[in-house]
Amino acid sequence: MNSDVETIIIKIKCKHKYRLLNTLRDEGLLFDAIRRTLECDGEGIQEITWEEYEVLERAKKIHK
Secondary structure, three states, rough: OOOOOOOOOOOOOHHHHHHHHHHHOOOOHHHHHHHHHHHOOOOOOOOOOOHHHHHHHHHHHHHH
16 A cells, blocks of 8 residues: 555444435445545545455554
8 A cells, every 4th residue: 555545534423414425425426526525536536345444454453
């Protein structure tokens, strides 16, 4: 993993907002909205699977 990459984790505690974000994701709009907000190009934000996320988190804990 590139050391210049930053990770952004969003925790949502409001069920209504969580449902809205899931709807946007299902319609393919969520990551477009995030890209626009952060002014990233198409490659700047990529969704990872839960399994990939767990691997990254384990690696962080090992290297601490």
